[in-house]
Amino acid sequence: MADLMTVEDRRAHLPSLAATGWAAVEGRDAIRKILRFRSFSQAWGFMSRVALAAETMNHHPEWSNRYNIVDITLTTHDCAGLSLLDIDLARRIDRLAEGADVVADHGQPIECLCELRAGQRSH
Ligand SMILES: C[C@H](O)[C@H](O)[C@H]1CNC2=NC(N)=NC(=O)C2=N1
Numbered sequence: 001m002a003d004l005m006t007v008e009d010r011r012a013h014l015p016s017l018a019a020t021g022w023a024a025v026e027g028r029d030a031i032r033k034i035l036r037f038r039s040f041s042q043a044w045g046f047m048s049r050v051a052l053a054a055e056t057m058n059h060h061p062e063w064s065n066r067y068n069i070v071d072i073t074l075t076t077h078d079c080a081g082l083s084l085l086d087i088d089l090a091r092r093i094d095r096l097a098e099g100a101d102v103v104a105d106h107g108q109p110i111e112c113l114c115e116l117r118a119g120q121r122s123h
Contacts, residue, residue, distance in 0.1 A: 002083035006122040010114040023107025029081035034103035059085040
């Protein structure tokens with residue numbers, strides 16, 4: 001069972017993900033990144049590789065694909081917020097997305113997620 005990230009975890013891990021284009025999702029304890037590939041084929045190949053990583057981790061993205069665009073949101077359903085599994089999957093996604101363009105005009109600064117929201121309690 002994945003635990004909700006503590007404030008310390010968040011401060012340690014989230015800012016570096018901002019550097020690679022991850023942003024906070026409005027109203028959710030979740031991170032989002034939008035990628036643009038050269039073609040549908042490149043986008044689909046990326047998604048295939050991420051799918052294999054997700055299956056290995058048993059941790060899956062919420063994502064959509066439109067031609068050469070892949071829109072990815074990560075959060076952990078079991079704890080209704082961000083866990084370290086989301087950090088791990090985000091880093092694997094960044095490695096697999098090498099060479100793709102990052103669409104940056106969305107989301108809130110990721111630092112918004114470095115404090116726990118009302119009602120959230122990390123173990
Ligand atoms: C039953 C299965 O192990 C769980 O539903 C896994 C599958 N993949 C998952 N993916 C994500 N993002 N969050 C989860 O809590 C989760 N739980």
